[in-house]
Amino acid sequence: MRYLSGIQPTGRLHLGNYFGMIRPAVELQAKGEAYYFLADYHALTGATEPGQLPGLVHETYLDLIACGVDPERAVVFRQSAVPEVHELAWYLSTVTPMGLLERCHSYKDKVARGLAPSHGLFAYPVLMAADILLYDADRVPVGQDQKQHLEVARDIAGKFNERYGPVWKLPESVIREDAGVVLGVDGQKMSKSYGNTLEIFAPEKDLRKKIMGIKTDSTPIEAPKAVEGSVLWGLVRLMGTEAERAEYRAKMEKGGTGYGDLKKILADLVLQEFCEMRKRREELEADPARLKRWMRQGAEKARHTADQVLARVRSAVGINKS
Numbered sequence: 001m002r003y004l005s006g007i008q009p010t011g012r013l014h015l016g017n018y019f020g021m022i023r024p025a026v027e028l029q030a031k032g033e034a035y036y037f038l039a040d041y042h043a044l045t046g047a048t049e050p051g052q053l054p055g056l057v058h059e060t061y062l063d064l065i066a067c068g069v070d071p072e073r074a075v076v077f078r079q080s081a082v083p084e085v086h087e088l089a090w091y092l093s094t095v096t097p098m099g100l101l102e103r104c105h106s107y108k109d110k111v112a113r114g115l116a117p118s119h120g121l122f123a124y125p126v127l128m129a130a131d132i133l134l135y136d137a138d139r140v141p142v143g144q145d146q147k148q149h150l151e152v153a154r155d156i157a158g159k160f161n162e163r164y165g166p167v168w169k170l171p172e173s174v175i176r177e178d179a180g181v182v183l184g185v186d187g188q189k190m191s192k193s194y195g196n197t198l199e200i201f202a203p204e205k206d207l208r209k210k211i212m213g214i215k216t217d218s219t220p221i222e223a224p225k226a227v228e229g230s231v232l233w234g235l236v237r238l239m240g241t242e243a244e245r246a247e248y249r250a251k252m253e254k255g256g257t258g259y260g261d262l263k264k265i266l267a268d269l270v271l272q273e274f275c276e277m278r279k280r281r282e283e284l285e286a287d288p289a290r291l292k293r294w295m296r297q298g299a300e301k302a303r304h305t306a307d308q309v310l311a312r313v314r315s316a317v318g319i320n321k322s
Helices: 015-028 050-066 084-093 098-102 105-112 124-133 144-164 204-212 231-236 242-254 259-273 275-285 288-317
Strands: 002-007 033-038 075-078 139-142 172-175
Touching (some): 015 033, 015 139, 033 050, 033 288, 050 075, 050 275, 075 288, 084 124, 084 144, 084 288, 105 124, 105 144, 144 172, 231 242, 231 259, 242 259, 259 275, 275 288
Parallel strands (some): 002 139, 139 172
């Protein structure tokens, strides 16, 4: 069984990244072959400055490894280390109906948030399909809000098979249900684009300050606090022990504990949850040669797989590279 997942290197990883993508990735790497890529080509469709991208790739890679992604077990690589993905994206684009791309909500959502409409943004799902198909992925972990991306990849693969024969097996989704939507400090979905994140590896002082600034209502100290829909509980439910979660919920439901104290407890839980990862990151940061070796090894493995798959695709479409 081969799993594939990717993440854009657009800034320090936050709790939404961890509970939504990274923790499931760590679990899956023990269940089969795992391919995890840093989507630096995709990052170009956003507002990333060219001079910042290499540093963002490095920081994201460092964060992933510190969080438990194992480069000795999984294939972890930069998307741009395998340029063959663009050759495949072109083959796929020749069978992709315009109507399929026009129905993609991701393009509409990003333009509505102020991103300039571009071909890259519009054709994003084709490159994503190439990311998935180039490594013969069997399963692709996605959140509910990303499910359409995999459905589009399956549709494109099906169109390709109709024209050229059974080139692709259709990948299946693995829907990540446990985390649900991880809320940011303002109550919206935690996202870098909203500026409402809690970064896993932020300095302790900065992290505590952001947690103390989480949006809450005006319920007085002595009154019970609403649990469902609460940003505080939405984060606490994801971490700590069962006993710690039960105690926290009881404090909210009973009343007598103010939001300030509840936020302090949350901050302690966050720092406790990621304590070992924060130490691990410091150790890794002090050994850049090891990180470079792992990145090189991951790219070599990914490119080897890509070459094998592309040979099959070229033969199907009639492109002779010899």
